[in-house]
Amino acid sequence: MNRIPVPALLVTAALALGLCACSGGSGGAGGPGSDDKQAAPKTRISVNLTGDKARAGEPVTVTLAEGERLKDVNVTDSKGARLEGKVAADGKSWTSTRRAAPGTAYAIEARDAAGGSAKAAFTTAAPDKVNKLTLAPGKNTTVGIAQPLSIVFDHPVKNKADVEKHLKVTTSNNTEGSWGWMQDWSGKDRVDWRPKEYWKSGTKVTLDATLSGIDSGAGGWFVRDYTTTFSIGRNQLVKVDLDNHRLTLVRDGQTVKDVPMSAGTPGGEKASWRGKTVLMSKEGTINMRSETVGLGDAYDKMVDYSMRLTWSGMYAHAAPWNAAYFGSANRSSGCIGMSDANARSVYDAVQVGDPFEITGSDAKGTQALNNGYGEWNLSWAEWQAKSALR
Numbered sequence: 001m002n003r004i005p006v007p008a009l010l011v012t013a014a015l016a017l018g019l020c021a022c023s024g025g026s027g028g029a030g031g032p033g034s035d036d037k038q039a040a041p042k043t044r045i046s047v048n049l050t051g052d053k054a055r056a057g058e059p060v061t062v063t064l065a066e067g068e069r070l071k072d073v074n075v076t077d078s079k080g081a082r083l084e085g086k087v088a089a090d091g092k093s094w095t096s097t098r099r100a101a102p103g104t105a106y107a108i109e110a111r112d113a114a115g116g117s118a119k120a121a122f123t124t125a126a127p128d129k130v131n132k133l134t135l136a137p138g139k140n141t142t143v144g145i146a147q148p149l150s151i152v153f154d155h156p157v158k159n160k161a162d163v164e165k166h167l168k169v170t171t172s173n174n175t176e177g178s179w180g181w182m183q184d185w186s187g188k189d190r191v192d193w194r195p196k197e198y199w200k201s202g203t204k205v206t207l208d209a210t211l212s213g214i215d216s217g218a219g220g221w222f223v224r225d226y227t228t229t230f231s232i233g234r235n236q237l238v239k240v241d242l243d244n245h246r247l248t249l250v251r252d253g254q255t256v257k258d259v260p261m262s263a264g265t266p267g268g269e270k271a272s273w274r275g276k277t278v279l280m281s282k283e284g285t286i287n288m289r290s291e292t293v294g295l296g297d298a299y300d301k302m303v304d305y306s307m308r309l310t311w312s313g314m315y316a317h318a319a320p321w322n323a324a325y326f327g328s329a330n331r332s333s334g335c336i337g338m339s340d341a342n343a344r345s346v347y348d349a350v351q352v353g354d355p356f357e358i359t360g361s362d363a364k365g366t367q368a369l370n371n372g373y374g375e376w377n378l379s380w381a382e383w384q385a386k387s388a389l390r
Contacts, residue, residue: 043067043116047108049100049124056102056124057215060085062094067112070094078105099213102127102221129220131155135207135228137353142233145200146278147353148373149193149207149228157189158217160388166211169193172204180378180386182370185311189219194375194383198355201235233351238279238316240336242272242360245327247316247336249349257349259342260327262319264334266362272334273314274363276376279354280308282347288315304340305347309356310372316356318343330362 044066049058060083062073069091075083083106085096091113100106103126111117136150137143149169157163164179171177177195184190193207206229211222236251242263249257264272283306304318319337326339338346355376358367367374375383384390 041067041112041114041116043110043112043114043118045108045110045118045120047120047122049106049122050120052123053125054100054122056104056127056221057099057213059098060096060100060106060108062108062110062120064092064110064112067116067118068114069112071111071113073108073110075106075108077101077107098210100124101213101223103223127221127223129155130223131157131216131220132222133209133211133226135226137228137230139228140230142231142351144279144351144353144355145198145232145235145237146276146355146373146376147199147230147232148278148375149205149230150373151191151209152184152186153189153216153219155189155216155219157191157219159215160189160191163211163214163216164191164388166209166214167191167193168208168210170206170208172202173200175199175203175205178384178387179389180375180383181388182386185370185372190370192373192375196380198237199232201232203232205230205232233353236349236351237355237357238346238350240316240356240358240360242274242330242358242362244360245325245330247338247342247346249346257342257345259338259346261316261336261338261342262322262325262328262332263330263336263362264314264332264364265330266364269364270333271362271364272330272332272336272358273310273312273365273367273371274358274360275366275374277309277314277356277358277367278373278376279350279352279356280310280372281352282307282350283315288313305343307347307350308372309336310367312371314367316343316346 046063046065048061060075064070070087073094083096083098085094087094102124105123108120132154134152137147160181175195177193179191179193181191209226212225214222239248245261247259247261248255264270285302285304286306288301288303306315306317308315314334316336318340320340322332322337325331366377
């Protein structure tokens, strides 16, 4: 076997290295230290909100300052929630469909059609005051056919129209309804959603209150969204005839209970209210004291099967002490009293949200709009007029 002399081996290696050096990719700069990778495309963006005290309550707008058409923009807060939005038709900007909430940090990442990307961040100023709300009925409850969807706000709402725009009610059967504003019995601002007519049994109702980032006015900012769902139960109502001293429970158009009762003594403050009211709560056995409703020291009793109808203290309940007047005269301090057995029977049958339709001349007037749920005493046109969007 012949050996290759060392000088010949070095020459062969040199030739091989030379061939490798000559096989670089086309378009490169060549020469020592050159990088044949293409430079990443330049993408720059500008954002309408900047810094750590940006103004809340405005949509976020991302504008392409350098690069090709925007393809995707991702805006997330510190909790990972995404702010949805749309790219403009010309691909030069993106605007969020929701407003930036106060006291929130946002991170932005934009990508363009060429594959470039850019990032930005900002934090909105903390709110001076936060507004919150209380919803009724409770989430995932089943209620009667007259129950409105009711919202009471912690602080005053000056920007009622803007708030109302962000309160969306959807139903399983496209029920027609409207919002109406009032001052609650507590003195706070309140808005209720009432159907045009009583709900249909089985209806599913959902409220989406997309209020995060909305300024209520003097009452402060909303910093979160709210949602609730409820269902409509049995198709039933209670009719109270003050003049004939009878209470009847009607279900699916058929009378299923008819009991004697005694309502408020006519001719003064002890008289009952008339009108269409709504069963607010079933409170069982409670202490009723006359001074709480402005009637001095007339009574202080533990009362069974108590069903609240107004904030001012009108109930339907057991009143065995008034048995001599059941079915013949109104002699109570404003409530609708029945025997223990009849009150228990009615209590077990009714649902929160059932309408109590109270008629007759032995009344001191019609229940006020805010004294419980008095909206059913308004015509549909009168109720619609209470919307801030009318």
